[in-house]
Amino acid sequence: MSHVLLLPYGTSGSTYPFIWLGRQLMAGGHRVTLVTAPRYESIARQAGLNFVATGGEELEQMLKAPSLWKLGIGLATAYTHGGRAAKDYVAAAEEAIAQYGPADLLMAPMICFGARVLREKLRIPLVTVHLYPMMIIKAHLPPVVIPPFLWLRRLPLLLRRLILWFPNPLDLFAYPAVRRCCAEHGVTPHSLWKKWWDSPDGVLTLFPDWFAPPQPDWPKNLLQWDFPLEDMAAERPMDEALARFLAEGEKPVLFTAGTGHFHAEAFFSTAAKLVRELGCRAVFITPKTDQVPRDLPAGVFVSAYAPFSRLLPRARAFVHHGGIGTTSQCLAAGLPQFVVPMSLDQPDNADRVKHLGVGLCISQGRFTVERALPLLRRCLEDEKLRESAGEHASRLHDRPSPDVLLDWLEKRMRSTHPSRIPAAHTRDHP
Template structure:
């Protein structure tokens, strides 16, 4: 039995894929510990994982900041929080080691800056996890969340490579904490923060090739897999009231800006008017139901959480922010989707959906009844979009054997991997 450490960083869309990986390793008889903020303790424990809470460095304050969902400002907040989290991550890992012994493998995204430090300090192999193409930062297909990405895509490849190599506008927000952490633990700091982005032990891309194919400048030893499709449906099934609503009439249109978006009152006001114009039933999913309009007709149901794997097969279409977990659940349900991207990987996910013909996108600043209504109506009536959404669902049913992924991870555990660089 091996001890596997999961070190996620982000909101539910970032944490759930790690829980899915943890489940696969649990099935193989391994001990799995997740380290992240207290908000995810119950979810992790119900999934069968051990859990060590990261000392709060302002997580709740960060997710309540409206700038978290704005391009550029969001990355500033995220990098700053990641830097502050280095010390607490190290402390929590040592606590987990005290409980269950030294870990044999760690899995962490690039923003968990403590993970490479721990790899060097403890000699424990590290697999860098990627849930979206943004985290792999290819010059061959510059992510749309990168500043001036559309302009960069028009430049020769050499200039794109040079730009991405030299320009790092957010690194300074965390690099001083990285250097400080390295000094504290006797580790040589990286010359640049991005030198720590990709572990030499391997990388795991949790999205399929039909969605985004591998690029020549991806790190070596990267395994591309599939969407995890984790939404903790076994632990958090559809509530009885929502189930009764779905049983009581025609399939609804589902609207959300993500489980952790706490500034979406205007969005749901527009969504309510759109549903009224269409004469359709609707489900609004938002962590804080007070964000929905107070006076809604019985044709609109508001829920603080619903597992999309159970909800979306009973829906007509999905209007959402373009998070990778939400997008992949939409693919699995064969639903047409209208995406209103905000930040992070969401513009790239929206572009992929449009490229596949499975939906449309609209800038969140243009989310008005006048602009969104005709696009949603097209999603509901356009045979081509519905056909391509169904084709995506068919691809999603061709899933690889998760035991092969688990075996790949086992082969990279301690004593099966090269020594730390």
């Protein structure tokens, strides 16, 4: 039995996929410990995982920062706080090892820089987990990190490679704190962009190839998987009042700005006006319900949480921020989606939704009643769009066997590799 440490960093949409990974690993006979912010302890333990909380307040401070949800600036905010959190993750992971035993594998997103420090210090294999395509920034088909990347795609390949060779803002904002963490633990720091973006031990992507087709310059030691579609429905069932609301009338339109957005007053104000114009029923989903206007039209239900796998089949359309968890649940439900991307991975996810023909999108700055109303009406009335959403939902009905994923992960565990970590990138493509 091997011991795996999972080290997610971010909102529920960034944490639930790691809980899903933990479920798969436990089903395969492995011990799993989740190491992350204290806010996720209860749900992790309900899922049966060991848990060790990180110290510090970097995640909470990041989520409270209005700049997190501003295009471009949000990445700088995330990297800055992610860099500062590195020391907290190292300390918590070492506590997990002391409490639950030596670790045979680390799994973390790129932004959990503490995981890479641990790999170098303790020689524990690390698998970098990319939850969305935006994290694979390569020249062949650059993701839409920011809108100018749409122009980058039109340039010759050699010029794209040259532009992406230049320093990444990641080093500017996160590197100083990561360097201090490295110094405290006797680790030699390297460029986060050029050396530490992907682990040489393995890269796992949790999105299917029809959502993001693999490119020639992706890492060679990469396994592309499917959407986890983990929403903790068993541990957090639908509120009875919401269930009654859904049963009492026509299917509603759903609105959310994401579980981590604490500054979405403008989004919900526009949402309320759209509902009035349409005369439809609606559900507003936000953990901070004080963001919702008080003078809501009749037929609007406000919920702090809802399991999307249960809610979305009972809705007409979903207006949302474009987080990968919400986007994938819409795809699974065959539900037309209207994406209002704000920051981080959301613009790239929105671009993919549009090109798949399963939804429409508009930038946060253009999300006004006048501009959004005709697009939302299309989501509700366009049969071609609804048919396309249904066709893509069928792609998610046949899930790949987790045995392949477990076999790939087990080959990267320290207990199966007496020579510990290879010096260079492995070349064994799964």
